[in-house]
Amino acid sequence: MTARIGVVTFPGTLDDRDTQRAVRVAGAEAVPLWHRDKDLKQVDAVVLPGGFSYGDYLRAGAISRFSPVMATIIGQAKAGMPVLGICNGFQVLCEAHLLPGAMLRNTELHFVCRDQRLRVETAATAWTADYAAGQEISIPLKNIDGRYTADEHTLDELEAEGRVAFRYATAGATADGYGNPNGSLRDIAGITNAAGNVVGLMPHPEHAVEPLVGTGRTDGLGFFTSVLKKLVTA
């Protein structure tokens, strides 16, 4: 049976169409979910896409976190359903306390839009199983509130438990796409919860899944194929 992956649209979401497309390219059915839906339409996993949900008023993700759809998603995520938050979706996951930490304004105080190199630090999540730990990928990044922050204790815990899922690749910092684009602590680009089913990151895998689009790289497709394998073997 084809896996059903829910893609949430809040007022102000931008990347729901591209996310639905990425889900289909990977071979699953994309199920649109509206922010007012309490019922998740029997999806097997959920993606919270990027954008400016509810206009990013108060703080990015702060209002969306209280939407009817999130009440159900929070419960399901705690029960083990795979959930991926991309950019604004990552901000929502932090606001919802499904992931620790918070996003501050970028250190340069402006919107950054570029192809970004990052390292996949762990393959032990529902969304990264098709990558190798240490693998470097390049996918688009576009945000203004992307500076990942948490207290030292939380950061140490994330590191010790192998829950830093992605780090900005800084090794070739003079070359295009390398370097920490927003001042995130410890170069963190994304993290996972302890169970590995909830993952959030600032860069956008859904914009890099087809060779004919953008830079022609398909480095983001692995997120969507990873979760399908997980669902089939679950």
Ligand SMILES: NC(=O)CC[C@H](N)C(=O)O
């Ligand atoms: N691309 C996005 O999802 C942007 C996220 C958020 N609104 C920011 O600018 O930080």
